[in-house]
Amino acid sequence: MPKDSGIGASPKRREDVRFLTGAGNYTDDINVNGQAYVHFLRSDVAHAAIRGIDTSAAETMPGVVRVFTGADFEGVGGMPCGWQVTDRHGNPMQEPPHPILAQGKVRHVGDPIAAVVADTYEQARDAAEAIDVDLEDLPAVVDMKSALAEGAPKLHDDLTSNLCYDWVLGETDDALVDKAFAEADHVTTLELTNQRLVANPMEPRVAVGTYERGTEDYTLYTTSQNPHVIRLLMCAFVLGLPEHKVRVVAPDVGGGFGTKIFHYAEEAFCTFAAKACNRPVKWTSSRTEAFMSDAHGRDHVTKIELAMDKDNNFTALRTNTLANMGAYLSTFSSSVPTWLHGTLMAGNYKTPCIQVNVKAVFTSTVPVDAYRGAGRPEATFQIERVIDMAARERGVDPIALRRQNFITEFPYDTPVALTYDTGDYNGTMDKLEAAADIAGFAARRAESEKHGKLRGLGINSYIEACGIAPSNIVGMLGARAGLYDAATVRVNATGSISVMVGAHSHGQGHETAFPQVVAEMIGIDESQIEIVHGDTSKIPFGMGTYGSRSLAVCGSAMVRATEKVINKAKKIAAHLMEASDADIELKDGVFSVAGTDKSVAWGDVTLTAYVPHNFPLEEIEPGLEETAFYDPANFTYPAGAYACEVEVDPETGKVTIERFSAADDFGNIVNPMIVDGQVHGGIGQGIGQALLEGCVYDENGQLLSGSYMDYAMPRADDVPFYTVDHSSQTPCTHNPLGVKGCGEAGAIGSPPSVVNAVIDALQSGGNEVAHIDMPLSPARVWQAMNG
Amino acid sequence: MYNFEFEQPGTIAEAAAALGSEDALALGGGQTLIPAMKQRLNAPGTLVSLSGIAEMKGVCLRDDGALSVGGGTIHATVAAQAGAHYPALAALASHIGDPAVRNRGTIGGSLANNDPAACYPSAVLGSGATVVTNTREIAADEFFQGMFTTALGEGEIIVEVRFPIPEKAHYEKFVQPASRFALTGVFVAKYADGVRVAVTGASEEGVFRWSEAEAALSGEFSAAAIEGLSVPADGMIGDLHGTPAYRASLVSTLTKRAVAAAH
Numbered sequence A: 001m002p003k004d005s006g007i008g009a010s011p012k013r014r015e016d017v018r019f020l021t022g023a024g025n026y027t028d029d030i031n032v033n034g035q036a037y038v039h040f041l042r043s044d045v046a047h048a049a050i051r052g053i054d055t056s057a058a059e060t061m062p063g064v065v066r067v068f069t070g071a072d073f074e075g076v077g078g079m080p081c082g083w084q085v086t087d088r089h090g091n092p093m094q095e096p097p098h099p100i101l102a103q104g105k106v107r108h109v110g111d112p113i114a115a116v117v118a119d120t121y122e123q124a125r126d127a128a129e130a131i132d133v134d135l136e137d138l139p140a141v142v143d144m145k146s147a148l149a150e151g152a153p154k155l156h157d158d159l160t161s162n163l164c165y166d167w168v169l170g171e172t173d174d175a176l177v178d179k180a181f182a183e184a185d186h187v188t189t190l191e192l193t194n195q196r197l198v199a200n201p202m203e204p205r206v207a208v209g210t211y212e213r214g215t216e217d218y219t220l221y222t223t224s225q226n227p228h229v230i231r232l233l234m235c236a237f238v239l240g241l242p243e244h245k246v247r248v249v250a251p252d253v254g255g256g257f258g259t260k261i262f263h264y265a266e267e268a269f270c271t272f273a274a275k276a277c278n279r280p281v282k283w284t285s286s287r288t289e290a291f292m293s294d295a296h297g298r299d300h301v302t303k304i305e306l307a308m309d310k311d312n313n314f315t316a317l318r319t320n321t322l323a324n325m326g327a328y329l330s331t332f333s334s335s336v337p338t339w340l341h342g343t344l345m346a347g348n349y350k351t352p353c354i355q356v357n358v359k360a361v362f363t364s365t366v367p368v369d370a371y372r373g374a375g376r377p378e379a380t381f382q383i384e385r386v387i388d389m390a391a392r393e394r395g396v397d398p399i400a401l402r403r404q405n406f407i408t409e410f411p412y413d414t415p416v417a418l419t420y421d422t423g424d425y426n427g428t429m430d431k432l433e434a435a436a437d438i439a440g441f442a443a444r445r446a447e448s449e450k451h452g453k454l455r456g457l458g459i460n461s462y463i464e465a466c467g468i469a470p471s472n473i474v475g476m477l478g479a480r481a482g483l484y485d486a487a488t489v490r491v492n493a494t495g496s497i498s499v500m501v502g503a504h505s506h507g508q509g510h511e512t513a514f515p516q517v518v519a520e521m522i523g524i525d526e527s528q529i530e531i532v533h534g535d536t537s538k539i540p541f542g543m544g545t546y547g548s549r550s551l552a553v554c555g556s557a558m559v560r561a562t563e564k565v566i567n568k569a570k571k572i573a574a575h576l577m578e579a580s581d582a583d584i585e586l587k588d589g590v591f592s593v594a595g596t597d598k599s600v601a602w603g604d605v606t607l608t609a610y611v612p613h614n615f616p617l618e619e620i621e622p623g624l625e626e627t628a629f630y631d632p633a634n635f636t637y638p639a640g641a642y643a644c645e646v647e648v649d650p651e652t653g654k655v656t657i658e659r660f661s662a663a664d665d666f667g668n669i670v671n672p673m674i675v676d677g678q679v680h681g682g683i684g685q686g687i688g689q690a691l692l693e694g695c696v697y698d699e700n701g702q703l704l705s706g707s708y709m710d711y712a713m714p715r716a717d718d719v720p721f722y723t724v725d726h727s728s729q730t731p732c733t734h735n736p737l738g739v740k741g742c743g744e745a746g747a748i749g750s751p752p753s754v755v756n757a758v759i760d761a762l763q764s765g766g767n768e769v770a771h772i773d774m775p776l777s778p779a780r781v782w783q784a785m786n787g
Numbered sequence B: 001m002y003n004f005e006f007e008q009p010g011t012i013a014e015a016a017a018a019l020g021s022e023d024a025l026a027l028g029g030g031q032t033l034i035p036a037m038k039q040r041l042n043a044p045g046t047l048v049s050l051s052g053i054a055e056m057k058g059v060c061l062r063d064d065g066a067l068s069v070g071g072g073t074i075h076a077t078v079a080a081q082a083g084a085h086y087p088a089l090a091a092l093a094s095h096i097g098d099p100a101v102r103n104r105g106t107i108g109g110s111l112a113n114n115d116p117a118a119c120y121p122s123a124v125l126g127s128g129a130t131v132v133t134n135t136r137e138i139a140a141d142e143f144f145q146g147m148f149t150t151a152l153g154e155g156e157i158i159v160e161v162r163f164p165i166p167e168k169a170h171y172e173k174f175v176q177p178a179s180r181f182a183l184t185g186v187f188v189a190k191y192a193d194g195v196r197v198a199v200t201g202a203s204e205e206g207v208f209r210w211s212e213a214e215a216a217l218s219g220e221f222s223a224a225a226i227e228g229l230s231v232p233a234d235g236m237i238g239d240l241h242g243t244p245a246y247r248a249s250l251v252s253t254l255t256k257r258a259v260a261a262a263h
């Protein structure tokens, strides 16, 4: 029997009522009395020196409050990078300044040059057109290989080159790696691109800054996944403000997918300008601006080599990746191609020797940072594509080849710095083979062929590290922030509970799932529990939501805080029943004394806590509110196996996805419906990457895919109905709930199976196509078939 | 968007007068013009909305057997009402954009704009239709003059389009993955006196007739009749979504499919 409440039940998402009935409160819904509007004048060229900016005409235009340029920000810091990567020689990465408004140079189309604050948005925009900017064009640096070439034009004059860092992980002795390859029976080599993507959350970014002259308090309302992180970065590194005078509020947020983790110049600008203009200042991004100012994702070019012995055991793996940083270092950009990518290159396999080489490159493009999966999709795609190719070259079954090389004993120390605590990759593969009806594929292929279509089956495994996490480890690796989380459980006198959490929900359903956990622990109804998030003035200092960490990290803090509450409540109950604490049991919201019929209800205890007329005041304090900070011992390791079946129209190259099955191991599951939804959404984005999406610049650094006319987002009819199975469960060994995180798995696990399926389909039609770079648009597939 | 004056006349004559003023532009459904204005790429001084002109709306059969579609008729109306007489035209209209676009966008606006990837131009050219304006009648073969260019004069209003009804026809659209306009679309119509084949989305010259295929199909109306025929890749559009060679290949494939599906 499925449960109808608590852990394991699937209550409908309570937050959806307000979202679906237009009652959400998004940042753009926030309007502050007297607010002015800012419009950013952005560069329309990729790389140029600013010879002069004449704002005099703009300043006299109707409604203009003030015009800002880079010169107004010389006294404050620039946008910080939160992760310092150390290169292969032990030197810190090259870290160029990133001013709020351009100083001296513009470095990508969309780089803000000036900002006009005016009474209305249209007036600000009119005045921006009257600003005269004298730009001297410089050569654009777009292609990563050319950016690294000797004598390439430099994007940042103070750096030695366009190389941010040259990094290595795993076996650093080249001779040992060379030896492993020399001794191999077979080597499979693949060069591939993991293309640049634009996250495109439905809600564009918005910021509203306010300043109270009387109290010197600032408030920033912003579309963020982590308000405390924004406050810390903005106060400590950018504007130099005291944290206690700044409140950051991230109300309802309409999707983030990573791109709303980062601290952006527009947020710092609105906060700064609110004081400078003595008026609240609001900015709402247009979709066009979003394409050229939201951090992009992915953009890796990789050569991967896999060595095997005569029995097809993987013996060595070597990769060489160029990772695009864009023009500046966005908040977590440097960590993505390194610690979030290189560490996953073992995949699910016991390859003994692994060397990962990554060069991060500055180019005159929008900064690149974490996007759903962040580094792990890039790792999974390489490994699972090269294994598929190896299986084809060796003439062996791709599932059998994977099974043969799976890690089966845990804990497992990979050669690339992680310790997988638990997993069962054969278990998820078994579930997948059943869910995907792999046995029935041959018949389905024959049926497709009757209709002139080529049918292909692609499968892959994946593993990811999430619940990002252990502060001591990430600190050693260069993180400039801690990655614990925090929760305060505040029990009200009448027994209802507010839980203030550091995690931020922007589509994940925390407001429904988190109460299920607390309700289960105490044994009261979920409706008595509410989650409070997204406001630094209300919540403890937690680190926000990304890296599939909310339940694993913040949920664990919530469990710890709830345990403290229960322990204290038991003491109060013991006092009321004149029994010893050790004899008190809590079940279904009732405290009883073991072995007696004495009991008091949850509500009696909570009321006593706040009306302490009869209370053990010498032993404990009144009230019932506890906070816990939780810093886990390790990452969590969700893993699984995916299968995709496609049909290819050989005349047009059009790919349609006919079936898609996913078998994931997320450990224990709190709300299966929400988990299904997260996986569905992740696969949708993975299919988007595999077949549709691609952010493209021309050689002059102009953004060709700058709107939905050219950037193809997946629509409902591009994706099939999914079969998802989460019944193979190896609970996480080190967090109290045994949960692993499910937010990114779909996006990480799905692109390789789609591409593997298309290659399989083409090969079945006699096309000797080994690889096609994503997105597998009809034109690219047709091109591959017609050479 | 810049500020503008707004007028909503009730008759074609009033609209024509209003469009006589400097900087005035006709507004159909606004599905192309309003986004361009929001981007500040177009800045008319006066918008003359055609949506209040009843005599420009609707679908009906004329005495001469042609199907008349008012220049201000929205795509959704054509999709719903043209089917009984000209199913291929109704089907084409039903696949333009999304419901919001189909309930605002008009045939007159689409033809006046003559986007090289738009659907209607292929139906008008493929049917040998007549574009009727407030001052004259223009044959389809004269109307389209290259990407975003038509025979319309300044302030001239498309009030009606007359489609001769074919024995069989079909529009085969292959969508561009992002915009879902036609990456290439082929409209094939078989009339008693011959077959017309009009191609949209493919050529740098905008919508065009593929005369070689027309000749072959006029001899024998079957996909086999055009086996081996192709248009040269030279002059086809090359962009993010396909090379000229790919588009040329689509022209052959889609024409065959349109012939096979025509009814």
Ligand SMILES: Cc1cc2nc3c(=O)[nH]c(=O)nc-3n(C[C@H](O)[C@H](O)[C@H](O)COP(=O)(O)OP(=O)(O)OC[C@H]3O[C@@H](n4cnc5c(N)ncnc54)[C@H](O)[C@@H]3O)c2cc1C
Residues within 6 Å of the ligand: B025, B026, B027, B028, B029, B030, B031, B032, B033, B034, B050, B071, B072, B095, B096, B097, B098, B101, B104, B105, B106, B107, B108, B109, B110, B112, B113, B115, B117, B118, B119, B120, B156, B157, B158, B159, B179, B180, B181, B182
């Ligand atoms: C999301 C989206 C998807 C779309 N998908 C497709 C598609 O798949 N296929 C397709 O063909 N089109 C598509 N369109 C375009 C759509 O069909 C528009 O309706 C059409 O391009 C313009 O028609 P309109 O009535 O909106 O014209 P408007 O935008 O109002 O005007 C366009 C131009 O025509 C002029 N004009 C308008 N009416 C007349 C008239 N009666 N006489 C003379 N000049 C006139 C205007 O002055 C203006 O210059 C799409 C549009 C959108 C927004």
